Amino acid sequence: MPSTVRVPQEERSRAMRTRLMAATIECLVEVGFGGTSTTLISERAGVSRGAQLHHFPTKNDLVVAAVSHLTEVRGAELAAAAAAVPPAHRTRDVLRMLGDHFASPVFLAALELWVAARTDPALLAAVEPLERKVGRETHRMTVELLGADESTPGVRELVQATLDLVRGLGLAATISDDTRRRNRILDQWARTLDEALS
C-alpha cells in the first residue's frame, strides 16, 4: 500500500535548495548579513541542519548560491515593473518605477551583500560579475523605456547618473524612509532629464 506520494529525488533536491536560498534572502532583509547565521536560515526554511549541510557544505556555498538566486529575482522584478509602466514611456513613471525598485526588499538584500562583499573576497568574486550583469541589463532597459538616443553625446552618462541617483535614494531610504521627498526629487529630475534629452 504505497499510499505515500513518490517524489523524484531531483525535484526534492531542487525544492530544498530553493527554500534555503529564499530563506537566506529573507534573513538578509530582516536581520542583515551580520545576523544571518546558518542555524537561523535552516530554522526559517524549515530544513534540518543536516539537510542544509548536505546541500550547501559551507555557509559560503549557500550565500553564493543565494546571490545568484537574488540576481534572478531582481531581474524578474525589474522586468515585471518595466512591463507595468504605461507604454507612452513617460519619464516620470519610469523614474518612479526605478525608485520603487531601489527601495524594495530585494534591493535591501542586495545592499547587504554588496556591503559585506567589500571586505569579503570570496563573496566579492560572486557578487561583482552578477552585479555588473544586472547593471548592464538595467541600463539597457532604462534606455529603452526612456526612448533615449545613446548616440548623442552625454546621454549615456545621464542614464548612468539616473541609475546611480536611484541607488543613492535607495540607500538613504534604509534609515529614513521618506517617500514624499524621494518622489519630489525624482519628479524634478524627470523634468530636467526631459529637457536635457531633447
Added chain:
Amino acid sequence: MPSTVRVPQEERSRAMRTRLMAATIECLVEVGFGGTSTTLISERAGVSRGAQLHHFPTKNDLVVAAVSHLTEVRGAELAAAAAAVPPAHRTRDVLRMLGDHFASPVFLAALELWVAARTDPALLAAVEPLERKVGRETHRMTVELLGADESTPGVRELVQATLDLVRGLGLAATISDDTRRRNRILDQWARTLDEALS
C-alpha cells in the same frame, strides 16, 4: 626623583577614548562591521581589554561613541575639502569634490554603520539624528558652493538629487572603483545642472 612625566587623569582618559574610537573606525573600514570585534579594536588601539571595558562597558557604548566621532571627522573633512575648492565655485569642481568625499574611507565607515543600523535599533537611534545633521550641513554647504538660489522652484530638489547621486556613486565605488566612469558622469551632471540652474 619623579622622573616620570605626570599626566592628568582627564587627559589620559580622553586620549584613550579617542584612540579606541579611531581604532573602531579603522576596523570598520578595513574589516567591515561584521568583522569588527572588541578584541580586534583593543589590539589595534594598543589598549588592554580591561582599559577598554573601563571606558566603554559594552560594545554598543563604543560603537555609538565612534558614530559621533565619525560624524565630527566627516564634517571636518567636508569643510576642509570645501575650502580647497577654487573660489570661482565652478560646478564641476564642486561635484568632483563631493564625489571624492563619497568615495573616501570616512564614507566607507559611515556606510558600514548605516547598513548595520538598519537592523539594529540601538545603533539606528544613534546614527539617524547625526546623519540627518550632517546631511543638512552638507546640503547648505553645497548650495553655497554652487551659488544656487533655493527660492527658485526645483532648485532645492536638484541639489538634493546631486547629493543622492554622489551617495549612489560612492556605493557603486565600493565594489568596482571606476574613477573615470565616475568623473564622466559627474562632469555631464555638472553641465546639466548648470543649464537647469540658470
Added chain:
DNA sequence: TCACAAACCGACAGGCTTGACTGTTTGTTT
C-alpha cells in the same frame, strides 16, 4: 527484490566573542 546512492537527521567539538570579575598601578585630595 536487492544493493547502492542520494537525501536527510541531530549531536558534538572547536573557535570566537562578549562582558564580568579580581587585582594592580597611578593620580588626586585632604
Added chain:
DNA sequence: AAACAAACAGTCAAGCCTGTCGGTTTGTGA
C-alpha cells in the same frame, strides 16, 4: 603622607556559530 578614586591589566565563563560525523530514511538501478 595617607587614604581614596580613577585608570589600567588580564583571566574566565557563558553563549553562539560553524562544520564534522555517524546513523537513518527514501528513491533508483540492476
